[in-house]
Amino acid sequence: MSMTTMDQAATEQAGADRLDADHSSADTTSPKMSNGEPSTTIEHTFKILVTGPFAAGKTSLIQSVSQTDVVSTDVLTSGDESEVKGETTVAMDFGTYQLPDEAIRLLLFGTPGQPRFRFMTNILKGDVDVVAFVINAEARETHAAAGVELRSLLSDLRVPAVIAVNRCDDHEQAQRIARSLGALAGEAVIPCQLVDESSGREVIVEILLTLLDSLEEMSSESRDHDPAEVG
Amino acid sequence: MTADTAVPEQARAWTAPAPASSLAPPPPPPSAAVRPQPTTPTEALDELTEVINGARGALLASVDGFSLAHSESMPDEAAHAAMLAAAMGLANQLAVMGGGEQLRQLVIDHDAGLLLIWPIGKYRVLAMLTDARVDQAHLRRFVRSRAALLADG
Ligand SMILES: Nc1nc2c(ncn2[C@@H]2O[C@H](COP(=O)(O)OP(=O)(O)OP(=O)(O)O)[C@@H](O)[C@H]2O)c(=O)[nH]1
Numbered sequence: 001m002s003m004t005t006m007d008q009a010a011t012e013q014a015g016a017d018r019l020d021a022d023h024s025s026a027d028t029t030s031p032k033m034s035n036g037e038p039s040t041t042i043e044h045t046f047k048i049l050v051t052g053p054f055a056a057g058k059t060s061l062i063q064s065v066s067q068t069d070v071v072s073t074d075v076l077t078s079g080d081e082s083e084v085k086g087e088t089t090v091a092m093d094f095g096t097y098q099l100p101d102e103a104i105r106l107l108l109f110g111t112p113g114q115p116r117f118r119f120m121t122n123i124l125k126g127d128v129d130v131v132a133f134v135i136n137a138e139a140r141e142t143h144a145a146a147g148v149e150l151r152s153l154l155s156d157l158r159v160p161a162v163i164a165v166n167r168c169d170d171h172e173q174a175q176r177i178a179r180s181l182g183a184l185a186g187e188a189v190i191p192c193q194l195v196d197e198s199s200g201r202e203v204i205v206e207i208l209l210t211l212l213d214s215l216e217e218m219s220s221e222s223r224d225h226d227p228a229e230v231g
Numbered sequence: 232m233t234a235d236t237a238v239p240e241q242a243r244a245w246t247a248p249a250p251a252s253s254l255a256p257p258p259p260p261p262s263a264a265v266r267p268q269p270t271t272p273t274e275a276l277d278e279l280t281e282v283i284n285g286a287r288g289a290l291l292a293s294v295d296g297f298s299l300a301h302s303e304s305m306p307d308e309a310a311h312a313a314m315l316a317a318a319m320g321l322a323n324q325l326a327v328m329g330g331g332e333q334l335r336q337l338v339i340d341h342d343a344g345l346l347l348i349w350p351i352g353k354y355r356v357l358a359m360l361t362d363a364r365v366d367q368a369h370l371r372r373f374v375r376s377r378a379a380l381l382a383d384g
């Protein structure tokens with residue numbers, strides 16, 4: 001370790017003036033759904049928030065499906081949590097999934113699960129297109145709080161959700177659990193085993209179908225509201 | 232510094248700039264003659280805050296976001312420890328983005344001063360609130376002299 005480098009860098013930075021005093025040229029527009037040219041390279045990018053309670057399987061989902069190196073912030077657990085598992089997410093997970101021919105890309109943002117990191121969910125949830133809510137079917141003691149969290153998140157974001165019921169093989173059981181969380185009739189529910197890559201991909205397919213549904217809904221709404229489009 | 236090959240990939244990123252065990256023999260802190268040596272992390276944080284000119288407070292947290300000790304001058308806010316853990320978690324990944332393997336220091340430079348954050352061993356994080364003009368080299372030497380206590384105490 002070189003003290004000089006560390007200290008130099010730190011000293012030079014200390015008390016530095018802000019660099020962003022002039023906001024006039026800042027580009028604050030969202031990069032989502034950028035339409036490139038020509039049309040074959042059209043790329044739709046969607047932001048998926050992967051959230052849910054501690055140890056539900058959020059990181060496992062992103063690790064199992066991401067096609068790019070996962071940005072992971074898992075660290076060793078301490079205290080009671082170390083009895084549940086050895087590592088926990090402290091800031092975020094980030095992975096991507098792209099459909100081979102369709103030029104559709106999902107950006108998967110995973111949140112930490114413990115309530116003490118709730119502020120990270122608040123940071124990550126902006127501009128989300130779909131919430132993927134992961135719940136561990138076997139950890140029943142987490143379900144009540146998870147239900148409250150799910151409903152409050154969805155009423156805040158007003159985006160569709162996919163409820164991934166992890167460690168569960170049975171559709172009926174998954175539906176029952178989702179309903180106990182307060183899932184609405186139309187919300188997608190999928191049983192899964194998130195240590196398994198193919199199961200993770202089924203969740204991704206469900207997310208894509210949910211996205212398509214909501215896009216269709218949006219376009220039919222805009223047709224209804226835009227007379228110019230009708231004629 | 233050599234990486235500990237027995238440490239799993241995830242944990243390795245957390246190996247501190249100077250794990251307590253690999254530290255050079257610590258220089259005696261300037262005030263050693265007048266103050267008793269601290270024997271707990273809390274005492275060490277109080278000492279740091281009092282001895283270093285411009286230091287306002289110190290907080291020791293676990294890498295998974297629990298508060299372990301704080302100087303008397305700092306409020307005991309559970310959220311602070313969680314934010315430190317999250318910031319370090321991200322900063323470690325940003326170091327990788329920069330081509331690095333080990334995060335040494337995270338600096339939050341704001342209008343009211345500095346927040347300096349260091350990994351302490353593999354499992355802990357130390358944060359110090361200071362004035363902008365604090366003597367950082369001096370501060371770091373002092374922290375280093377207390378790293379073993381902060382890592383294991
Ligand atoms: N048996 C079984 N274990 C699983 C399955 N999915 C995840 N696990 C395990 O359950 C634990 C939880 O996985 P994570 O993906 O880290 O959970 P998380 O939701 O990201 O947890 P936090 O970020 O700490 O909130 C890990 O030890 C996984 O290996 C599954 O389908 N079956």
Ligand SMILES: [Mg+2]
Binds near residue numbers: 088089
């Ligand atoms: Mg996780």
